[in-house]
Amino acid sequence: MYSEQAPVPGLAGRLVCVWTRVVTSAGVGLVVPDGCVDLVWGPAGPQVAGPDTGPMPVRLSPGDRYTGVRFRPGAVGEALGVPVEALRDQRVPLADLGTLPELAAAPLSPEAVQEALAVRLRALPGPDPAAPAIAGALRTGRSVGQVARELGLSERQLHRRCVRAFGYGPKVLQRVVRFQRALRLARSGLPPAEVALASGYADQSHLSNEVRRLAGVPLGQLVSRP
Known part of the structure; x- marks a missing residue:
């Protein structure tokens, strides 16, 4: 079961949505390129899903729960503390980046995630306006x-x-x-x-x-x- 909700108004210019997924049957999910960068909390812990250039299969087990925050294409900017090209086709533990330590703990509510993101983004330059x-x-x-x-x-x-x-x-x-x-x-x-x-x-x-x-x-x- 997959669902999306709109981000809080203060983040609407940076985020596409906050999403959740509860896996009901075993299988392999397929993530395809969409230009976005996601922060994902799942069975493997908090991760950054960088911009993909090809298919990324994900093995799913019944009962797995995922929560994600999806940045708009081109909108991640300096939020993660590393150049976005360094994350291309990568899945990187959030703790390895050394940024947003308050988000490296799980589980967190979508509201708490967005609040922490909003605080960080206010302290950084915005993404390329073009x-x-x-x-x-x-x-x-x-x-x-x-x-x-x-x-x-x-x-x-x-x-x-x-x-x-x-x-x-x-x-x-x-x-x-x-x-x-x-x-x-x-x-x-x-x-x-x-x-x-x-x-x-x-x-x-x-x-x-x-x-x-x-x-x-x-x-x-x-x-x-x-």
Whole structure:
């Protein structure tokens, strides 16, 4: 059973949601790239789930409980005390980072987690204010060069800012946001050929190949997962 709740108003600009999951049957869960960074409290203790560039399987056992805080893409900033690119495709114990020691204890209520985060974030510089515009522009399917010119940046500057904000460069970010758009459309019931066209893929085959690379399973199987 999985559920999400909106973050407190003071964190709405930084967090997507606070989520919980209680596992009811054994299996392997699949985490796919979404541009986000999560703090997760689960059976292995508090961990940071960095920005993914491919599928991350998670072995699940009945009765396992998870609570997570999901940062918006590009919004983690300096909250974790390490560059976000150092967390790419990683699951790192929160205690190993040496930051947010008050959150390295479990269990904590979602309210306590958000309160501690809010205190830390108020003491730090904010994330790159251009991050939402970068992700939004790349989501439209325009080339990296076009997006850089639109934002008044060189391609090198755009790459540097993407890595700092998202943990990877603009080409990877574009693949991730396009994939996430395709996934949302597919889950709404749109046929795959129309999903491919609406999401900026060359054709349905291009969509299928990209989904397999990023998620490790076909689109239909991914959509049918709970």
